[in-house]
Amino acid sequence: MxxxxxxxxxxxxxxxxxxxxxxxxxxxxxxxxxxxxxxxxxxxxAGVLAGRHLDLDAQALGFGVTVFLGIKLATKGRVSLEDFERAITAIPEVQTVTHVLGLYDYRLRVVARDLADFERVLRRRIMTLPGVGDVEANVLLSEERRPGPL
The missing domain is CATH 1.10.10.10 (Winged helix-like DNA-binding domain superfamily/Winged helix DNA-binding domain)
Incomplete structure (x- = not known):
């Protein structure tokens, strides 16, 4: 179009x-x-307008920490990408899951109430998933939005 x-x-x-x-x-x-x-x-x-979205303020809802995780799968042969994606998207704190090319296989956006809550999510939910190998965390300090269409 x-x-x-x-x-x-x-x-x-x-x-x-x-x-x-x-x-x-x-x-x-x-x-x-x-x-x-x-x-x-x-x-x-034409698919140019693909729905309507509501932006929620995570901070106002009590989620004061946003962390971007890079995840490299340790055993790609044993765990299918679909299995990992299905398991990771079942974790409510994981807001986005992006399959990427590069150092990591996936980039995640994870929200938590505070750093202790994030540590709980990381240790008990994310790190226990089959196939998870290396993990890198980057805590969001600030976010600038680029308004407007592409």
Whole structure:
């Protein structure tokens, strides 16, 4: 799908506030509400708009620590990647699981209430999974968000 300037402007508006109705979006773009809705529908059908997401503030919910883990599987032959992925995604503190190429096989984003809680999750849940070998932890100090569409 080829995006034109209006599509890009619409995406910027939706990234800023996905709750805006099509009429308000249309006014901002100089389009009618039906024309704006057709563009949104076309972007959804093409997979450019892939759902709506709600950003929760982990800190406000009591999760004061975010840690990025690099995990290298020790026994790739014995434990399938699918088995590892199924087991790791069953741990609620693990927010994202990314299979990567490089020093580690997986990168995880893990949230915990504090460092003691993270240590518990690491020792009792993550390190006990079959196939887990080397693990590297990086504690998140701050996060800058890059707003807007790609």
């Amino acid at each position: 080829t995006l034109d300037d209006l599509d890009r402007a619409l995406l910027r508006l939706l990234v800023d506030d996905a709750t805006l109705p099509a009429a308000a979006l249309g006014r901002a773009l100089g389009l009618s509400q039906p024309a704006t809705w057709r563009r949104i529908k076309r972007l959804r059908a």
